[in-house]
Amino acid sequence: MNDAILEAAALWHQGQARDDMDWDGFTAWLEADPRHREAYDDIALLDERVDNARGAILASLPANDGEASDDHFEARFPARRPYLAWGGIATALLVAVTAGSWWASGPSLPATTSYAAAAGQTRTVAVADGATATLAGGSRLDVAKGAALTLAGSAYFDVRHDPARPLTVNVSGFEVRDVGTRFDINSDGKTIRVAVAEGKVSVAASGGAVPTEVTAGHAVVGDVARGTVTLVTAAPASVGAWRSGRFIYDQVPLSLVAADIARYTGHPVTVAEGVAQRRFSGVLAPGDRDSMVASVRQLAGVSVRREGDAVLLGGTGG
Amino acid sequence: MFGELRGELLRFLAARTGDRVEAEDLVQELWLRVSTAEPGPIGNGRAYLYRIAQNLVLDRVRERRRRERRDGEWADTQTIKVAGEAADARPSAADVIIEREEAAALAAAIAALPEGAGRAFRLHKLEGLPHAEVAAQLGISRSGVEKHIAVAMTHLRRALKD
Numbered sequence: 001m002n003d004a005i006l007e008a009a010a011l012w013h014q015g016q017a018r019d020d021m022d023w024d025g026f027t028a029w030l031e032a033d034p035r036h037r038e039a040y041d042d043i044a045l046l047d048e049r050v051d052n053a054r055g056a057i058l059a060s061l062p063a064n065d066g067e068a069s070d071d072h073f074e075a076r077f078p079a080r081r082p083y084l085a086w087g088g089i090a091t092a093l094l095v096a097v098t099a100g101s102w103w104a105s106g107p108s109l110p111a112t113t114s115y116a117a118a119a120g121q122t123r124t125v126a127v128a129d130g131a132t133a134t135l136a137g138g139s140r141l142d143v144a145k146g147a148a149l150t151l152a153g154s155a156y157f158d159v160r161h162d163p164a165r166p167l168t169v170n171v172s173g174f175e176v177r178d179v180g181t182r183f184d185i186n187s188d189g190k191t192i193r194v195a196v197a198e199g200k201v202s203v204a205a206s207g208g209a210v211p212t213e214v215t216a217g218h219a220v221v222g223d224v225a226r227g228t229v230t231l232v233t234a235a236p237a238s239v240g241a242w243r244s245g246r247f248i249y250d251q252v253p254l255s256l257v258a259a260d261i262a263r264y265t266g267h268p269v270t271v272a273e274g275v276a277q278r279r280f281s282g283v284l285a286p287g288d289r290d291s292m293v294a295s296v297r298q299l300a301g302v303s304v305r306r307e308g309d310a311v312l313l314g315g316t317g318g
Numbered sequence: 319m320f321g322e323l324r325g326e327l328l329r330f331l332a333a334r335t336g337d338r339v340e341a342e343d344l345v346q347e348l349w350l351r352v353s354t355a356e357p358g359p360i361g362n363g364r365a366y367l368y369r370i371a372q373n374l375v376l377d378r379v380r381e382r383r384r385r386e387r388r389d390g391e392w393a394d395t396q397t398i399k400v401a402g403e404a405a406d407a408r409p410s411a412a413d414v415i416i417e418r419e420e421a422a423a424l425a426a427a428i429a430a431l432p433e434g435a436g437r438a439f440r441l442h443k444l445e446g447l448p449h450a451e452v453a454a455q456l457g458i459s460r461s462g463v464e465k466h467i468a469v470a471m472t473h474l475r476r477a478l479k480d
Contacts, residue, residue, distance in 0.1 A: 003476075006468075006472040007465075007469060007472050010467065010472060011464055011468045013471075014467060016369060021368070023364070023365070024326075027329060027334075034336055037335070040334075041379050042475055043471055045376070045380060046475055046478070047443075050424060050443055050444075050474075053420055053424050056418065056425075057421050057444060058444055061429060061444075215377070282447055282448065282451070283445055
């Protein structure tokens with residue numbers, strides 16, 4: 001197979017994320033030569049390998065390019081170094097997670113136990129036999145004995161496979177059901193997102209709606225008011241990345257990014273109606289509200305306005 | 319919506335898989351997926367259907383290649399070991415090593431990319447910036463970014479060919 005075919009395949013592959021992708025042209029290209037199909041398979045699978053190993057690749061690449069042009073690069077993009085220097089932060093947060101681990105045991109366990117994580121902290125709790133939940137800062141999880149879990153905010157779940165006892169999490173009027181997997185739930189009360197790193201979960205609006213299956217590498221975004229869901233792709237490496245101090249987003253509604261910042265920093269961040277559902281992809285360094293909001297403004301190109309104690313993203317006039 | 323597009327989706331899937339029968343099967347699966355999912359408001363329904371179709375195909379390709387690789391490994395094991403152990407349980411420590419080797423191989427190949435292609439690839443694929451943002455940072459056009467990344471993917475494919 002020649003390089004020209006592989007390059008063409010890679011161009012088509014990148015184009016498919018765009019709404020103006022030329023699907024007819026892609027079909028014609030595939031039909032033109034059977035090698036095109038094979039090249040496309042290779043490129044798509046390679047792309048997936050990179051996504052799956054993204055965290056480990058970043059960890060093993062040198063921290064900078066060591067070129068003379070690097071200063072220039074650095075000056076223009078000040079957000080770059082913090083990201084590459086996150087190893088230390090990640091380690092610190094991992095320690096915090098371990099120290100925060102706690103499981104209520106003993107005979108006096110109340111019927112419902114509430115777990116909450118303070119702003120800027122994560123907390124890992126055992127929620128059932130073989131299942132743990134890591135709560136993002138500012139989130140709460142209610143665990144009732146023998147009943148579904150109820151989540152407000154954001155949490156990452158790691159569930160050992162047990163078909164006889166599926167785990168159900170209620171969140172903002174949706175039911176997320178799982179029989180052994182790793183997945184992440186995020187909700188701001190209006191929008192939920194369930195992203196799967198491993199295995200498979202089903203998501204349905206409460207009240208008997210037909211569930212949608214979500215497999216590894218995918219996510220659903222649910223509209224709480226309508227009870228509908230939309231399936232999107234989600235790089236597995238981005239799922240639950242916040243647990244190690246990296247906020248990695250792959251096509252996440254802007255409203256949920258704002259909710260993450262608000263919970264993490266403990267200060268309100270709101271999003272204008274018009275841009276709330278805009279998909280955001282990028283990486284945010286953990287920091288205070290102003291620095292995180294500034295990164296979002298830079299990456300997403302939205303305006304930022306202060307309204308008293310609150311910060312509004314995407315309001316008019318900016 | 320689906321009814322109108324069924325014909326072109328079938329044609330696309332036949333081109334994508336090279337197999338008319340599999341394409342029919344996939345169209346059926348696609349229809350089941352969208353008819354039960356009630357996907358709700360979508361900006362571009364046609365692109366959405368094509369993307370789901372792409373995902374379905376890739377799931378199959380991935381599974382097929384994994385099976386081929388596993389069969390190959392199994393055969394290797396049989397030729398080396400006289401008394402075979404249970405063929406399935408690969409210890410998780412070995413998985414960890416394989417994952418680490420995979421990341422190291424990818425990192426080495428990425429480090430060896432031509433400069434422009436490597437930089438665009440890192441910003442987009444590793445640091446997660448959208449194409450438009452990479453274009454702004456590198457001071458080149460968006461199609462220039464896509465070309466850089468296509469070159470990078472081609473190099474990686476060559477470097478990592480098993």
